[in-house]
Amino acid sequence: xxxxxxxxxxxxxxxxSKCVACQACVRMCSNDVHSFDPQLNRVESDSSKCVGCxxxxxxxxTKAIVIKRNPSQFRENENWKxxxxxxxxxxxxxxxxxxxxxxxxxxxxxYWDHILLNASQVTNPSIDPLRExxxxxxxxxxKPDRIEPGHTNNDSLLKLEIPIMFSAMSYGSISYNACxxxxxxxxxxxxxxxxxxxxxxxxxxxxxxxAIVQVAxxxxxxxKDYLESASxxxxxxxxxxxxxxxxxxxxxxxxxxISKTRMIPEGTDALSPAPHHDIxxxxxxxxxxxxxxxxxxxxxxxxxxxxxxxxxxxxASGVVRAGxxxxxxxxxxxxxxxxxxxxxxxxxxxxxxxxxxxxTRLRExxxxxxxxxxxxxxxxxxxxxxxxxxxxxxxxxxATAALVALGCxxxxxxxxxxxxWGIATQDxxxxxxxxxxxxxxxxxxxxxxxxxxxxxxxxxxxxxAIESLRGNREHLRGIGLNDTELKILGIKPAGEAW
Amino acid sequence: xxxxxxxxxxxxxxxxxxxxCLVQHSKTKNIIKAYKGEYPKPLPRILVEEMGHLSFAxxxxxxxxxxxxxxxxxxxxxxxxxxDAVLCxxxxxxxxxxxxxxxxxxxxxxxxxxxxxxKCDMCYGKTEPVCVKNCPNGAIVYRDEEKxxxx
Numbered sequence: 001x002x003x004x005x006x007x008x009x010x011x012x013x014x015x016x017s018k019c020v021a022c023q024a025c026v027r028m029c030s031n032d033v034h035s036f037d038p039q040l041n042r043v044e045s046d047s048s049k050c051v052g053c054x055x056x057x058x059x060x061x062t063k064a065i066v067i068k069r070n071p072s073q074f075r076e077n078e079n080w081k082x083x084x085x086x087x088x089x090x091x092x093x094x095x096x097x098x099x100x101x102x103x104x105x106x107x108x109x110x111y112w113d114h115i116l117l118n119a120s121q122v123t124n125p126s127i128d129p130l131r132e133x134x135x136x137x138x139x140x141x142x143k144p145d146r147i148e149p150g151h152t153n154n155d156s157l158l159k160l161e162i163p164i165m166f167s168a169m170s171y172g173s174i175s176y177n178a179c180x181x182x183x184x185x186x187x188x189x190x191x192x193x194x195x196x197x198x199x200x201x202x203x204x205x206x207x208x209x210x211a212i213v214q215v216a217x218x219x220x221x222x223x224k225d226y227l228e229s230a231s232x233x234x235x236x237x238x239x240x241x242x243x244x245x246x247x248x249x250x251x252x253x254x255x256x257x258i259s260k261t262r263m264i265p266e267g268t269d270a271l272s273p274a275p276h277h278d279i280x281x282x283x284x285x286x287x288x289x290x291x292x293x294x295x296x297x298x299x300x301x302x303x304x305x306x307x308x309x310x311x312x313x314x315x316a317s318g319v320v321r322a323g324x325x326x327x328x329x330x331x332x333x334x335x336x337x338x339x340x341x342x343x344x345x346x347x348x349x350x351x352x353x354x355x356x357x358x359x360t361r362l363r364e365x366x367x368x369x370x371x372x373x374x375x376x377x378x379x380x381x382x383x384x385x386x387x388x389x390x391x392x393x394x395x396x397x398x399a400t401a402a403l404v405a406l407g408c409x410x411x412x413x414x415x416x417x418x419x420x421w422g423i424a425t426q427d428x429x430x431x432x433x434x435x436x437x438x439x440x441x442x443x444x445x446x447x448x449x450x451x452x453x454x455x456x457x458x459x460x461x462x463x464x465a466i467e468s469l470r471g472n473r474e475h476l477r478g479i480g481l482n483d484t485e486l487k488i489l490g491i492k493p494a495g496e497a498w
Numbered sequence: 499x500x501x502x503x504x505x506x507x508x509x510x511x512x513x514x515x516x517x518x519c520l521v522q523h524s525k526t527k528n529i530i531k532a533y534k535g536e537y538p539k540p541l542p543r544i545l546v547e548e549m550g551h552l553s554f555a556x557x558x559x560x561x562x563x564x565x566x567x568x569x570x571x572x573x574x575x576x577x578x579x580x581x582d583a584v585l586c587x588x589x590x591x592x593x594x595x596x597x598x599x600x601x602x603x604x605x606x607x608x609x610x611x612x613x614x615x616x617k618c619d620m621c622y623g624k625t626e627p628v629c630v631k632n633c634p635n636g637a638i639v640y641r642d643e644e645k646x647x648x649x
Contacts, residue, residue, distance in 0.1 A: 020533035022517045028510070059634055061517045091580055428551040435508040435635045 004093070007086055010052045011068045012045035018064035019043060025056035025065060028374025030418040030430055053411040055420035085331075087341070097330040101414030101424065103241055103378060103400055106345045108331075109484070111352035112384045116494055118475040120462035127464050129455035133466035136451055138163040138395050140232070141301035141325045156325075158212075158232045158301050160191030160309040160395060162451045165464055166443075167330075167376045167397035168214055168236065170198025170324060172258050172270065173414070174336035175431040176408060178423045180438030183207035188440070189447040197221075197236060197247065197272060199261040205229050212303075214315065215292065217246060219271035220262040224295065225259040231293050232301045232326070235285070237276070240334025240351070241379035242343045243307030246270035249343070253417055253426045286322035293323070300326035301315045301372075308332060308354035308377065309347075311359035319371075320362060326372040328397060329354050334377030335400040337424055338415035351377045352391065356489045359471055368471075384452035392471040405446040406439050474498075499582040502620065502644050507553035508637040509546070510647045515555045515629035516542035522621055522628040538611030543618040544629050545605065555629060555638055557618035560584045564599035566606060574615070581620060588614045606610060621649055 012033060013112070021043050025034040033049045034056065036042075049262035050067065055063045057265065074085045120126040141157035166182045166426045173196065185194040187210045193211040195204075199221015204211070211388075215222050217238035227233055238244060249258075259266040285304065292302045303326035304319045310330060310476030319327050331351025332414055336344065355375045362368040375388045376397030388396050402412070402425050407421035414424035423435030454466070463469050477494040486493055524532035524540035532540055533626070544557040560583050566575050567584060574590035575597055577583070586597075593613035598606045609616040621627040630640040 018530060020517075020530060022513070022533070024512050024514055024517065028512050059512060059514065061514055061632075197613045240588070429511075432508055432551070433635060435505075438636050 004089060006048045007089060008048045008050075008072075009086070010047055010050040011046045011070045012056075013066045014043065014045055014067075014069055015064045016437045017041075017195035018062040020062055020064075020288035022061060022467075024263045026062060026140050028057075028059060028420065030055055030425075030427070032356050033307075043045050044395050050414045051411045051418075052057055052409070053174055053413070053420045058152065064375060074269075079366060099338055099415045100341045101339070102334070102410055102412045103335040105412070106346075108332065109351065110378070111350055111481075111489065112378075112380070113496050114479050114481050114485075115352070115387050115489070115491065116477045116479055117383070117386065117461065118477070119460040123396070124462045126462050127459040129459040130451075131458075132464065134455040134458060135467070136454065139468060140303075140372040140374070140394060142371060144178045145369060156299060156324075158192065159190075159340055160192065162447060163192050163389060164447060164450060165212070165374065165395055165397050166193040166402055166415055167334075168196040168234070168239075169399055169403075170195035170196030170214075170220075170249075171204075172196075172198040172253060172426070173200055174403075174423055175374075175419075175457075176201060176257070176427055176436060177205060177431055177434040177436045178403075179441065181434065181437040182402065183210065183404060183438040184436065185443030185447065186210040188444050191447065192231060194207050194234065195221075198249075198258070199263065200226050201257065201261050204233055209497055214305075215288070216272055217274070217276045218270060220270060220272070223263070227292065227296050228298065232295065232303060234303045234305050234328065234418040235276075235288060235292070235324075236305045237279070237285075238309075238330070239305070239336060240306035240307050240330030240332055240341035240348055241336035242346050243309050244274060245279060246274040248338065250417070255426055258426065269347060282318040282322050285324075289323045303328055303371075303374070306331060306453075307334075307347075308349045308351055310349060312349065312354045313357045316358040317361055317365055318488065319365070320367050324371050326374055326394070327358070328374040328376060329358060331375070331377030335403075336414075339365055350381075351375050351388070355388055355391045355393050355490075356473075360490055363471075382458070386454055386469070386475065389430055389466060390472055390475050391491075392473070394470060396456065402443060404447065405442045408435060499643055500559065500640055502630060503639050503641065504554045504556065504617075505637045505639065506552060506634045509553045509555060510514055510635055510637070511546055511548055511553035511555040512634065513546045513555075515544050515633055518628040518632040519544045519557075519618075533581060538609065539608055541607060541616045543605075543607070543616055547608075551583075555633075556603060557629065558584060559603055560618075560620070561602075567603065568598040569600045571596060578622070581622070583620045583622070584617070585619050585622065586615050586617055586647060587625055588612070 015285050018346045028290035031049045041074050110247045138160045139157040171179045182193040192210050198218030213230035214234045214236050251267045251269045304324040308331045332348040372394035374395050375393035379396050379398050385396050385470045417425050419425040462466045473490050476491045478491050479494045519542040520540050521529045521532045546555045564584050572590045574587045591614040605618045630638045
């Protein structure tokens with residue numbers, strides 16, 4: 001067949017009556033979409049290069065640019081959608097695995113949107129959080145089997161002022177300024193950020209008390225000071241966007257700073273194997289957990305992060321029995337810097353079901369107190385947070401939401417390293433676009449807005465502490481769900497009373 | 499006295515400060531008219547300097563011991579008593595370009611069409627200069643001299 005022209009997903013529309021040819025868009029686009037023609041004194045746009053990040057649109061001083069979906073679509077139909085055809089065309093041209101970034105964007109059911117919250121009426125009073133104290137403080141870690149009066153040893157627990165934590169994003173996958181914003185916001189909000197498997201930059205050690213450090217299959221940047229500096233240690237087994245798949249930071253992103261932080265030679269690919277090569281069973285995992293506990297003298301919780309897969313409940317049970325102080329579960333819609341498209345869109349289960357089945361299983365086995373449950377992957381707003389906690393999570397991990405607060409427009413091109421917003425890139429031209437002072441403030445705003453909303457929702461339910469909602473599925477009702485889904489979620493259908 | 503300071507580590511080189519400065523110093527103060535329909539063509543009084551990935555927006559530093567003040571033959575350059583800023587009285591300026599030659603920062607430009615020196619006036623009469631207000635990344639700040647240690 002004739003060679004097909006380059007696919008054009010987006011359409012750059014420039015209002016010539018407004019464009020003053022100031023060339024801000026020309027200078028800003030890392031994909032070289034815009035160019036200035038001095039002969040015509042006009043800015044031209046090549047829509048085929050546009051990734052739809054909306055950076056030029058956001059900063060055009062005259063608002064002359066609008067980025068649209070390409071109006072000229074394929075001859076799609078209900079069976080063969082645009083994305084299916086476009087992916088086929090790309091693969092026929094390249095012969096490679098299609099890569100993508102961020103979380104699954106397929107229209108699988110979002111159970112959050114099928115769960116409704118309760119509120120108090122007459123029989124129990126609701127609480128006004130602006131007038132009465134409201135407690136969101138959360139402790140992550142192993143809780144005692146029985147309560148002994150006068151004995152309060154919380155030393156080895158991780159204390160959070162809000163049950164929202166920043167999920168793992170490594171220095172390498174995101175820029176230094178993005179890491180710094182997360183760290184400073186975590187410090188200000190009394191929560192934690194997570195280093196991911198990229199090690200901890202020397203300048204960020206001062207935020208160690210608000211950091212969870214990861215020990216992942218590549219073991220990048222793991223050493224004694226790294227483990228000691230943190231408030232908790234997390235063994236990463238898998239992530240929601242790509243369960244069973246390792247990581248690959250291309251060599252061009254491994255700058256001098258990253259090579260030092262990761263403790264690998266400059267310019268070499270940072271490959272994280274799919275499995276930990278020393279963990280092939282729960283017993284092996286137990287060895288690593290206790291190895292890390294010994295190394296840090298049992299002073300801090302050691303958790304395990306797994307992806308939500310079909311047998312997540314029994315796996316979680318094994319992980320808790322192996323001695324994990326918390327278990328982090330990452331759902332189907334969890335984000336990533338790079339993953340094969342087919343894996344991201346087809347592997348794993350939604351986090352809502354995973355929380356419910358893991359919490360239920362751990363309760364049935366009588367080991368729920370032995371580990372905290374942290375849920376991540378697809379938490380979009382404060383209502384999702386409160387629903388996750390009512391389903392049984394102790395706290396939630398957010399990452400995509402945090403990146404959106406930092407400017408991300410979900411263009412899903414993180415893997416190209418050309419992030420115009422200065423987040424998922426190491427290019428010095430681009431990383432300075434994220435001013436950590438602004439970034440930190442925006443993250444703090446996000447967390448404080450969510451915590452106010454959570455308090456309002458708790459108050460409406462007549463609850464004055466998030467602890468009282470944890471696992472309290474009586475406050476949830478399902479809508480538009482079938483009996484099996486309701487059974488797995490452990491909630492009643494809307495309309496059914498006690 | 500408040501001054502404009504630069505944080506070059508956050509300057510993206512977008513030159514939106516230049517665009518907004520030009521509009522502020524145009525007759526109509528309307529971006530589209532300023533670019534497309536004004537003569538003499540307004541000039542930005544702030545200029546973004548670039549080398550590799552390093553960039554920063556530079557405008558008149560309003561020096562304590564300003565050479566442009568000493569070199570001005572007509573007395574067009576003067577120091578404003580209220581703001582301590584160095585300003586150019588365009589009525590008096592004859593376009594001899596002495597100030598352009600002596601400026602150690604190269605931030606005075608020639609308005610060829612008007613034949614007067616064109617320089618930053620810290621947006622006289624505004625509470626905050628437009629470059630500071632419109633910088634999308636907080637790379638230009640307006641604050642008291644005493645508090646600044648970096649610049």
